[in-house]
Amino acid sequence: MIVRIDSLTFRYPNGTTALDGVSFSVEAGERVAILGANGAGKSTLARHLVGIERPASGTIEIDGRRTDGLGIAELARTVGFVFQNPDDQLHAASVVKEVGFGPRNLRFPPARRTELVESALRRTGLTELRDTHPHHLSLGERKRVALASVLAMDTPVVVLDEPTTGQDHASVVLLGNLVDDLATDGRTVLAITHDMDFCAEHFDRVIVLENGGISWDGPVAHWLAQVADMAGQTLELPQMTRLGRRLGWAGPVSTVAGFLERLASEADPAPVPSTAP
Amino acid sequence: MNAVRDTAHATGASGIHRLNPLTKLAFAVTVTVCAFAVVDYRWPLLLFGILLLPAAIGAGVLRRFLLMLTTFWVPVAVVLFVVQGFFLPGAHDVIAQLGPLKLKSEGVSFALLTALHILVLMSGFFLLLLTTHAGAFMSALSERKVSPSLIYIVSAALQIVPALSRRATRILHAQQARGQVIHGLRGRARALVPLMGPLILGAFTDVGERAAAMETRGFGATRHPTSLTAVPDSGVQRCLRAAMMLCAVAAVTVNVWGVVR
């Protein structure tokens, strides 16, 4: 277990409970989407993983170590956190220096550092912009710089806070591929997101937060099957899930590929029960 | 600092809360001027005891009132006693000796008087802060035709400075999450650029955008802006303010006359 959270409870200074007895574990290489309405406690939960918030009660274990005594900078070796607003962190005079900031802090040897920085730039499509001042980039590009600067720290866990917000199409495609690649490399990805299509296409598991507690935890497909019949107001289901439902199909589809496969099986001459609306 | 941070949104139902902010401002000014007018340490003490402390109790803000005094007045008083008690120039009357340092009575009485003056000044303004919603205060000023730009500078300082400090915290967290250690002197010095860079750059973009937003929302469009919040006022309060102002002028006159004679 790379992440293990047990009965995590957290209150704001004003006494409101933000998280109430949250427990879950994540294995290495899992892609977990954290969903929930605004104010459900998603960001607060994520901030605990990097030690910015400290639980009122309960424990957090990352890579076998309790996080209680560890500072944010120490936790940075295991958990990389990509914040929502890149402008809260970009300070260096060039993209390559910005991306090198984390590896330098973590005191990787120079050769390893170069390797990590180059690989992060390549994976985020920033190689050509390496000498540009981050201030001269568009918001989408700055978000990619922030992402690269965390990737370069080579942490076993990567946490993304609303990665697709404000991103154009090309960046979202790149981001999706990146999430898949990280998981293939055995790194764990946790992402807070509102983007249900992104979630359906690139994640294995969803954790849904509601009023500070977990209301669902399990495989994406099971969750979609469970909620497909409810008129979701706060969470918009993936486009293909809604289409499948309108066609009266039993069981959810969530991606274009899944939908076409299902459609092709309908075209199969084998007897198909009439399911048209 | 938390005691101070929430004062912009003071809410309460006491009679003091409901007073016109200008009445409370006039009170704070008058009581301060009066305290400074008489050179006797019992006089500010009396003002504190019969006016300010009961007012804090009456408004139901005693706990926070005392907390703010402890935070701000106590350190000032301590410094005053040490500096004036030991080092007041021209003082001779030694009442105690601590190694090479001599505590002198003239210094102690000077420190006592000054500390009590400051106690009255701080109490008056803390009372105003603790019982006045900043919005109501600004509305009261704008009804008095105080320049909107001046009011804006004051209210923006009250709000945007805390917002900046929250942003600084976010930046620090973001940099620490990238492995930056900010312990010790060297760590802190090294953390300065990654903190100030985004903070200043961000502030510059923010100012430009905010100016555009303010302009599209008509800031400065008319000489006679209205205000959503009605600020309660009454004939009695107007008379009271006039009386307090007279009082303050009288105190100053008596004081100056006394000195001149």
Place this chain on the structure above:
Amino acid sequence: MIEVKGFSFTYPTGSRPALSDVDFEVEPRELCAVVGGGGAGKSTLAGVVSGTVPHLTGGTAQGTVRVNGRDLDDTPLSGLVGEVGLVMQNPFNQISGARFSVREEIAFGLENLGVPRDEMAARVDLVLDDLGLTGVRDRSPYELSGGQQQLLAIGSVLVMRPTVMVLDEPTSQLDAAGNALVFEALGTLKEQGVTVLLIEHRMERLAHAADRVLVLDRGAIVAKGTPGEVLADERLEEWGVAPLRYTVAARRAAGRGLWPARKPLPVTLDAAAAGFGETVDHLDRGDWR
């Protein structure tokens, strides 16, 4: 009414034009959406139509921009207050900092225009209710979440009842419920005769709400038309815009003969369900092809 003719613009520090030879019109009661990749010039266009660019930014401009018949070149920004509303990308910078509660913040623009107190209070409360902000009306604007700040920024412009409304990604931090409220409010505005220009990334919302869509690519308009025409265009991805999954699925299905030949590619759930429903019906009856 927005009329932009042959408009080009370069920022003072820009090496290439942020907008080049842009031409379009938006009528009252019309919601025109602007889509495009990062750096395509969408926010600049929002600034141009609301009068902040080039008045506040400087830079060189050619061509004309007319709003409600007035040439913005000769109209000072103060002359547009209350007539043109601008909701910017970052709600934090739209909050004045001059007011201490959500309710006062929404009133700020009306106060500046000298609207009488009773009328002001009624208009403010209506907007609070429309945007679901009544519960936080007495809170400090700075204590709100990003999503709530976006609603506040929209409310503070809505309350001024502009006849032209320009919104730059106004719902990026909002969940589905907040999004629904905003689009409902935009629908009401349209009915009231307001001209709306909306920059938005979420194509499914646009497919329903927009009357027309403009695609910007590197500062130039490369396509304009109804959502059905523009969002189903196969060059959409080249222009940096995400196609809807409905369109992608239908295009791929069509390649295998599984989309009704006469039907245009769908950009809404309804159109997709109708088309694929037909496919499934035919498959069931076995009379496909």
